[in-house]
Amino acid sequence: MTTWTEFTVAELRERAGDDAFQSAGQGIADMDGPHEDDWSLYSTITLDDGQELETILHHRAGKPLSGDCTCPQAHGGAFCTHLIWVGLAHLGLNTPPSAALDAETTPASELRPWLTTLPQDQLIELIIEAAGTDRGYRRRLFLQACQPNHQ
Numbered sequence: 001m002t003t004w005t006e007f008t009v010a011e012l013r014e015r016a017g018d019d020a021f022q023s024a025g026q027g028i029a030d031m032d033g034p035h036e037d038d039w040s041l042y043s044t045i046t047l048d049d050g051q052e053l054e055t056i057l058h059h060r061a062g063k064p065l066s067g068d069c070t071c072p073q074a075h076g077g078a079f080c081t082h083l084i085w086v087g088l089a090h091l092g093l094n095t096p097p098s099a100a101l102d103a104e105t106t107p108a109s110e111l112r113p114w115l116t117t118l119p120q121d122q123l124i125e126l127i128i129e130a131a132g133t134d135r136g137y138r139r140r141l142f143l144q145a146c147q148p149n150h151q
């Protein structure tokens, strides 16, 4: 886990503005990347018309997101839709941007109706997966497991 590289969907939206955010992913036929180094994500984006764009998204901890792209939009100083798409792809959210934002901001309790439909073994897998990626959650879960069973 490299949590120090993380940024949020909300930050991408704030940086780019809602109009650009909502159009992210449109017109993109293919993407090579993102390839990462410590603070940057490099991607080559192929547009529907075959044009290729080189993008670099910088996400240094404690600094605002920034980036470069070879499109005209970015050349004019904008945080373009391509940079947003690279960011979303890095977060594993290659979905319509509004869905990506919902996934980040909707209260977890709204998952309850869906969770009640899942079989127990699938629920157990989901909890183990969460415990494997969140150290705090894992600690609390293990402490609960060690306590006397009051049921």
Ligand SMILES: [Zn+2]
Pocket: 053, 069, 070, 071, 072, 073, 074, 080, 081, 082, 083
């Ligand atoms: Zn661009």
